[in-house]
Structure formats: C-alpha cells, structure tokens
Amino acid sequence: MKSMGAQEGLLRIGELSRRTGVKPDLLRAWERRYGLLEPQRTSGGFRLYPQAAVARVEAMRSHLAEGLSAAQAARMAAAAPAEPAMASIASLLEELRSALDGFDEPRAQSVLDRMLASFTLETVLSDAVIAYLHELGERWERGEASVAQEHFASSVIRGRLLGLARGWGAGSGPLALLACPPGEEHDLGLLTLGVVLHARGWRVAYLGPDTPMETLAQAAKNMRADWVVLAGLSTKRFRAVENEIADLSGEHRVALAGSGASADLAQKSGALFLPGGPVEEAKRLAGTIQPQRAH
Amino acid sequence: MKSMGAQEGLLRIGELSRRTGVKPDLLRAWERRYGLLEPQRTSGGFRLYPQAAVARVEAMRSHLAEGLSAAQAARMAAAAPAEPAMASIASLLEELRSALDGFDEPRAQSVLDRMLASFTLETVLSDAVIAYLHELGERWERGEASVAQEHFASSVIRGRLLGLARGWGAGSGPLALLACPPGEEHDLGLLTLGVVLHARGWRVAYLGPDTPMETLAQAAKNMRADWVVLAGLSTKRFRAVENEIADLSGEHRVALAGSGASADLAQKSGALFLPGGPVEEAKRLAGTIQPQRAH
Amino acid sequence: MKSMGAQEGLLRIGELSRRTGVKPDLLRAWERRYGLLEPQRTSGGFRLYPQAAVARVEAMRSHLAEGLSAAQAARMAAAAPAEPAMASIASLLEELRSALDGFDEPRAQSVLDRMLASFTLETVLSDAVIAYLHELGERWERGEASVAQEHFASSVIRGRLLGLARGWGAGSGPLALLACPPGEEHDLGLLTLGVVLHARGWRVAYLGPDTPMETLAQAAKNMRADWVVLAGLSTKRFRAVENEIADLSGEHRVALAGSGASADLAQKSGALFLPGGPVEEAKRLAGTIQPQRAH
DNA sequence: ATAGGTTTTGTCAAGCTTTTGTACAT
DNA sequence: ATGTACAAAAGCTTGACAAAACCTAT
Numbered sequence: 001m002k003s004m005g006a007q008e009g010l011l012r013i014g015e016l017s018r019r020t021g022v023k024p025d026l027l028r029a030w031e032r033r034y035g036l037l038e039p040q041r042t043s044g045g046f047r048l049y050p051q052a053a054v055a056r057v058e059a060m061r062s063h064l065a066e067g068l069s070a071a072q073a074a075r076m077a078a079a080a081p082a083e084p085a086m087a088s089i090a091s092l093l094e095e096l097r098s099a100l101d102g103f104d105e106p107r108a109q110s111v112l113d114r115m116l117a118s119f120t121l122e123t124v125l126s127d128a129v130i131a132y133l134h135e136l137g138e139r140w141e142r143g144e145a146s147v148a149q150e151h152f153a154s155s156v157i158r159g160r161l162l163g164l165a166r167g168w169g170a171g172s173g174p175l176a177l178l179a180c181p182p183g184e185e186h187d188l189g190l191l192t193l194g195v196v197l198h199a200r201g202w203r204v205a206y207l208g209p210d211t212p213m214e215t216l217a218q219a220a221k222n223m224r225a226d227w228v229v230l231a232g233l234s235t236k237r238f239r240a241v242e243n244e245i246a247d248l249s250g251e252h253r254v255a256l257a258g259s260g261a262s263a264d265l266a267q268k269s270g271a272l273f274l275p276g277g278p279v280e281e282a283k284r285l286a287g288t289i290q291p292q293r294a295h
Numbered sequence: 296m297k298s299m300g301a302q303e304g305l306l307r308i309g310e311l312s313r314r315t316g317v318k319p320d321l322l323r324a325w326e327r328r329y330g331l332l333e334p335q336r337t338s339g340g341f342r343l344y345p346q347a348a349v350a351r352v353e354a355m356r357s358h359l360a361e362g363l364s365a366a367q368a369a370r371m372a373a374a375a376p377a378e379p380a381m382a383s384i385a386s387l388l389e390e391l392r393s394a395l396d397g398f399d400e401p402r403a404q405s406v407l408d409r410m411l412a413s414f415t416l417e418t419v420l421s422d423a424v425i426a427y428l429h430e431l432g433e434r435w436e437r438g439e440a441s442v443a444q445e446h447f448a449s450s451v452i453r454g455r456l457l458g459l460a461r462g463w464g465a466g467s468g469p470l471a472l473l474a475c476p477p478g479e480e481h482d483l484g485l486l487t488l489g490v491v492l493h494a495r496g497w498r499v500a501y502l503g504p505d506t507p508m509e510t511l512a513q514a515a516k517n518m519r520a521d522w523v524v525l526a527g528l529s530t531k532r533f534r535a536v537e538n539e540i541a542d543l544s545g546e547h548r549v550a551l552a553g554s555g556a557s558a559d560l561a562q563k564s565g566a567l568f569l570p571g572g573p574v575e576e577a578k579r580l581a582g583t584i585q586p587q588r589a590h
Numbered sequence: 591m592k593s594m595g596a597q598e599g600l601l602r603i604g605e606l607s608r609r610t611g612v613k614p615d616l617l618r619a620w621e622r623r624y625g626l627l628e629p630q631r632t633s634g635g636f637r638l639y640p641q642a643a644v645a646r647v648e649a650m651r652s653h654l655a656e657g658l659s660a661a662q663a664a665r666m667a668a669a670a671p672a673e674p675a676m677a678s679i680a681s682l683l684e685e686l687r688s689a690l691d692g693f694d695e696p697r698a699q700s701v702l703d704r705m706l707a708s709f710t711l712e713t714v715l716s717d718a719v720i721a722y723l724h725e726l727g728e729r730w731e732r733g734e735a736s737v738a739q740e741h742f743a744s745s746v747i748r749g750r751l752l753g754l755a756r757g758w759g760a761g762s763g764p765l766a767l768l769a770c771p772p773g774e775e776h777d778l779g780l781l782t783l784g785v786v787l788h789a790r791g792w793r794v795a796y797l798g799p800d801t802p803m804e805t806l807a808q809a810a811k812n813m814r815a816d817w818v819v820l821a822g823l824s825t826k827r828f829r830a831v832e833n834e835i836a837d838l839s840g841e842h843r844v845a846l847a848g849s850g851a852s853a854d855l856a857q858k859s860g861a862l863f864l865p866g867g868p869v870e871e872a873k874r875l876a877g878t879i880q881p882q883r884a885h
Numbered sequence: 886a887t888a889g890g891t892t893t894t895g896t897c898a899a900g901c902t903t904t905t906g907t908a909c910a911t
Numbered sequence: 912a913t914g915t916a917c918a919a920a921a922g923c924t925t926g927a928c929a930a931a932a933c934c935t936a937t
Contacts, residue, residue: 010746013912023906023907025906025907026905026906026907028912028913029905029906032914033904044912045912045913046912047912063599066599066605067601067604067605067608067609068600068601068602068605069605069636069905070904070905070906071632071904071905071920072445072599072600072601072602072638073910076599081817095907097580103464103500103514103517103518104464105462105463105464105465105500106462106465109461109462109710109714110710110712113709113710113713114677116678116679116708116709117678117679117680117713117717123918145509146514147506147507147510147511148502148506148510148511148513148514151474151501151502151503151506151510152500152501152502152514155457155501155502155503158453158457159454159457159458159460159461160461162450162453162454162457162458163454163457163458163461163707164706164895165454166404166454166458166703166707167400167404167704167707168400169398169399169401170400170401171402174655179446185347185480185505200652201655201656202655202656205398205447206450207443207446207447207450208446208449210452210480211442211443211446212442215441215442215443215446216439216443218443219398219443219447221440222398223398256752262774286655304653304656304658304662304663305658305662306657306658306662307658307659307662307932307933308932308934309931309932309933310657310658310659313657314657319932319933320886323934323935337892337893339663339891339892339893339933339934340891340892340933340934340935341659341892341893341932341933342933342934343662368913381893396746408703411753412753415756415757416608416756416757417757447616454849458706458707461710461711462710462711462712462789465789465790465791466789466791466792467763467764467765467790467791467876467879468761468762468763468791468794469762494757494760494761495760495761496760496761496762496763496788496791496793497761497762497791498791565936581760581761581762584762602904602921602922603921603922603923604920604921604922613895613896614921614922615896615897616894616895616896618922618923618924619894619895619896623893623894633903633904634902634903634904634922634923635902635903635922635923635924636902636903636921636923637922637923638923659893659894659932660893660894661893661894814908820908
C-alpha cells in the first residue's frame, strides 16, 4: 500500500525471525555480541534487514548445527554468505543405479572409480554402495528387481569391496574376525564393515557367509581375535545359534550386526549390538578399542 | 640410501613381544646375554625399539628353529636380518598353502603378486589357484581341513579373481553369461573360467552362485549372450534343472562345467559338456568362436 | 599448497571430542603431556582447534591401535599429519611419484599393486601412469628431472605394462598392430594404448620402437591386421615416412597417435588421427568395431 | 619365574570462569 | 528497542589416583 522506492524488501526483525526461525531476542544478541548483522534503522529506530540477512542467519544456524561455537559460527557466517552443498554423490549414485540395472559392468566400474576419486571411502560406501544395496533390497521385496539384477550387482560390488580389502590382514592393529551365521549368505554388509575397519587401522580376517559356529570359535581362539563380528539379514539364522553366541561371548568380545541381529538377542548372549549401518558401526567399533589389547 | 629417522615409530617391549611372539623376559635376557638388541630408553628407563628389531628377533627365532645355539643365532641375527630365495611355481604354491592355512592374508597376497609377476595368468590360475582349491577340497573330504580354513582361503582367492575380473564386461568380443545352478554355492571355478575367457577377449556377465533358471533365461535373452555357462560341483543341483537347461539350449548355446556336470546330462539337454578344469575349458570355449575379421 | 586461513571454522574442545571420539579430558592430557595439539585460545581461555586437529587426533588413535605407547604415538602423529588409511588415486599418484623419484622400485611396484586393487585398469593408466609420464616430461623440459630418473621410471613402468600385456596376442578379437615410426624411441604411450585395447578384447601385436615401415607393411599384410597404429612424440619422425603411411593406408586402416602426429598429416596420408591420450583413444578405437554378435 | 618398586597413562573431582540462550525491566 | 541479568552448558586448571606396563634383582 505504501512501501516506497527503497522497496528492496527490507525486513523488520519480526519478519526475519519468522523466516529463519530464530527468535528476535536472539537475533539482537547475535548482532550485539558478534556483529553478525548490521541492519539499517528507521527514523524511529526499528531494524531493517536486507534479504541477504536471511541467508546469513541460515548460515549461522547451519554452522551451529555443525557444532561450532556461536562466536565461530558468526565469524564464518559473516565471512562466507553460504556454502552450496556438494550433492554430486547423489547424481553419481543415480548413474551407478542405471549402469547396474542395465548389466553394464564397465560403466559401473567407472562410476565407482569416479566416486572414489572425489569422495572419501566412507562416504562412497555409506552414501552410494550401501544406499544402493538397501534400495535394491527394497525393490526386490516389491518385486521390481529381478534376481539376475541382484546377482549381477552383488558380484560387481563384491569385487570392488574385495579389491579395497586387499591386504586387510596386514599391520598391527586390533584383529577383527568376521563371519555370517550358518545358513546366512548375505555378506556384503559385513564386507563393508570390514573394509571400514581396515581403513581405520584394524586387521581383518574374513570367513564370509554361512560359517559354522564351531569353526568360528576355533578360528577366534587360534587367531586370538580382539573382536568377533557376526552379521546377517535373517533373524532366524541368529536365533538358531543363540547358545553358541553366548558361549563365544564368554571367550571373546562379540558384536552382532545387520538387520537379523537385535538388542534382545545381543543382551541375552552377552554380545554387543550394532544397530546401525556397516560404515557407522565400524566407526563405533573402531572407537571401542583403547590402547589395551586383548590379553 | 638412508631411512628417514624421524618417521620411525618406536616400540615398547610389550608391543615388540606381541609382534614377534617372544616373551618380554626372554627379549631382555637376549639383550643382556648376547646383546641382540640395543634399545633406546625413555627418561623413565623404558626400552624403546626401532621397527627393525622385529626383523632381528624373527631372524633370531628362525635361526634357533634351525637348531643353532642361542649365542650363534644371536650373532647371525645381528649380522643379517634375513635372506629370501628364488621361486618356482611349485614352491610358490607351497608358500601359498602355508599362508592360507595359517590365516595369513597379507602373505598370501604377496605370494599371489609374485606369482603373477613371474608367470602367465593362465599358469597361475591352473597350476596354483585351481590346484590349491582342488587339494583343499580333498583335504576337506578327508577331514583334514577346517571349514574356517576353507572359508578364509575362498574369500582371499575370490577377491583376487574378482580383481582380475574388473572390467570384464567391456569390449567387443563374444559375450558369455556365467552362473551356478540353483542351490549351488561353489562358484570359484566358474569365476576362474570367466577370468580366462576375458583374458582371451571375451566379455563376461557374471550372475554367480545359486541363480534361478528363470532369471538366467531372461538375462540371456536380454543381453543376447553368445554362450551361457553353468557350473557347479553338485550333480543333484544340475539334475534338478535338467528340463530348464534343455529349454535354454533351444535358445542359446549352453555349456555345462564343473564336477557336477556330466556328458550324459549335457547330451540329454542339448548342451556342450566341458569335462576339464576351468582354465583348459575356457581356452577350448574361446576357440569355438573364431577371431573376428573386421574387414 | 597453502591453507586458506580465513575460511577455517575453529572447533572447541567438545566438538573436537565429538568428532574424534576422544574425551575432552584426554585431549587436554595429550596436549599437556605430549604437546599433541597447540590450540589457539579465546580471550576467555577456551581452546580453539583448527580442522586439521581432527586428522591429528585420528592419527594418534590409529598409532595407539597399532600398539605404540601414547608418547610415541603422539610424536608420530605430530610429525606426519596422518596417513589417509584408504587412498585416493591422487594420493597414490603422489606416493608413486615419490617412490620413482627416490629410485625405490619395490615401493613403486607396491603402489601400483594398490592402485590396481582399488581402481580400474583404465583409471590407473590414465590418471596415474600417463599423468606421471606427462609430468615427468615437463619436469625434464624444465631441467628439473635427471636422465637417470627418467630412465628408471620408464623401465619400471615399461616392465609393468609388459606384465599387463602378457598374452595379448591370444583370443578372438580384432587385431591391432602397434609400432613407432623409424627413429622414434618413446613407446610407453603406445604400449599403454595396447594394454587398454587388449583389456577391451582386442588382440595386439607389438612391434615397438623404431620400426622400419617396410617391416611394418609386411607384418600388417601377413597378420591381416584390422588396424595399424603408429605413435610417437616426434613430428619429424612422422613427416619422414609420410609417403609410406599413405601407401599403408591404402591396404589397412591406419591410425596416428602421440604428440608427434597431427590432423594435417593424417588427412594427407589417409589415416585416422587420434589426438587424445592413449587410454582415451584406445577406447575410441575399440568403439569403431562393434561387439561381435556370434549368432 | 617371583617379588617389589617405578613409570606411564587414562580418568576423575573440586572449584572456578567463560559462553550463550533466554528473560525481564525500563 | 535497549540494556541488564541470569542460569545452564561448556570449559579451564590443578591435583590426585589407580591400573597397566615396565624395570631390576633375586
């Protein structure tokens, strides 16, 4: 009705607050303490913010969310208006999906190359490889993916993971013994966990799918493993060897992972439950071992 | 040439002990009696050993195992860390066996590296990898090998083969579609066959273990495979899908391999029987399609 | 390379702790006892850590996991920022450079092994091997690389490429005949091109450096080559045999590659000009012949 | 191998200060 | 709107302690 020439959409503090979700009091505090914003004033003294203030406040909030202190967050928000998120892993995932769905192995390999060249191993594994496998599993349940596609994709990904695994028994870090329960054939998650553990300096011994508990116990003893990790998708397979897991927990530190494991089962058998994805849980596991080694 | 000095992580006696398997007391005794090692000390008096001490202690142990007296062994260990030897494929196989039996992945990788550096891919596969798997199978039947050993060795070898397989879908050669019959989990022979085919210029699409026949037929059709190869160890698994194989043979050239296949079954279902080992049979198969003359 | 300074978000101890999984108390203890970190302080005395502190703490933890004492681990972590446990192609190239520049052949081989385990052959060749050779050429022109270095690096790389080339005459694909013009001694690019062609299913016959045109023509005729590829760095060497190339183009498909070739020359002599790098051009060449449909 | 003493190192507590979101009075 | 106040959360320093690892000597 009246806004004049300087109509550049200047905002009063209430509106800025509404748009950013930051309370007016706090906006004033940030201005006073860190000089985050330097609004014009009306003749009456009201603050008038330019549109850019919204971006700056959002940057501030995003830095706070990253864990920075308010002082630091303000300094960064004032320095750089904003940072565009590097969304490119998503587009590469899209391309990976299309290559694997089309049985195009060389293109899949090349996408994986590019991913590994641009992102950290852990990002590639969690945001692309595991994400793809998850999605494939869901499509399979809905009957939208063929078994052939699943097999093909599995074998390409398994090859890649085993390539990254080369030499994972070497070194002097803690030793993890990895296996799937008897009857369990899905080992890609376990493989991923092993690769990340290795990247964090652990040694890994891999027994893979469908490992009898007896043999596992013996191997754990022979190799004096610091941790034994069992993973799989099937709850039933875990339940079937509940007692053996409990026995094993008496001798070694044992962790259970994958959607077949459960907090309940872990507790009963004295094992550690790893509820999350393989990358995340590998990081957590790597954090559990402090300098002392198993005896 | 000189070691960089600054870069060296010094070990305390406990860690040296863990890495060499020699108890701290004994290490101190060897130092006191024979001057085997001359560690630095921390300000508080703790011993600090350079990495090279590991090699020296291992040399000491190896000389002791040869029957030398401790004093002699120490003198020799102090003089020369160790000595390697030259290798034939047979001796390398021997070393591969010992590494895999001992769950020593890094050593196994290193043996495979040396094999591939000195011999043809096909030689390594037929005279070492397949030979080892064969032998392992026999030991397993006689109850001389544990399941853990078999799993461990399989996973190392599978990783290597899949590494050699990378990019095997690329190119312009004939396309082979590879799979195991439903229920069949042993795919290492099939993998080997695929690697050799690829080395001969073929493209390979790999569906791997336990592939439903229906899905196989569909994939073969979609990809217009020149050959479909089914392989496995179990006769029963083949028999169970005899009819489907016959159907498939109507549409594609089909070959059956592995000890589960038989001339009889192949004949009945109109497929080609590949009685020999994977390397040999891959070569034969590659011979069935003559070099393309592009002119 | 230099850090950008202004752009750095400084972390307080709690956030550093959250990101590394090391408790604040322990971080302070490591600072006090070993000087692991030297954070700035706020005016009020709070510690402010740069992002790099995360890497350093992780290095510390990784050394601890290897069994080093805290004092040693800190010393090493402070010395070397960190060893990125899982390597990118760029960091591996960095290591390859250092190994080759230091005349350290075993380490160079091991780097190449690790590259090939994690990346596609084509990526390794184009992003590492060819990149290194290119860079070496430039350093040589600027007088920054010695002849000895160039010879050493060439011989290591040539050995590796020849290893990959093993058996490349076998199979059923199109046949490429590869040679350098008379007088031309630089054949590493050509060798690389051959390796990639082979990986794509072609058969390769390699005549190597300094090949008389007459010999080449005869071989092409005898072997009924599908393509003849001539490559080299020197323009002069190409010009000198312009007429013979034209003759050859009458009988065979001929391609010219390497910085010595030119579009002009190719056009005059009726050959195909390949302006790009060897990996790229091998792929293009492989694309000129469509996958064989054996049905 | 045991015994007895020392060093190293992760953890914790006490008491105080700084930082920061929110609230309130003018 | 401004300025002040306040309390919770997070941090700082000093000091101490105990378990693990290591030493020497018997």
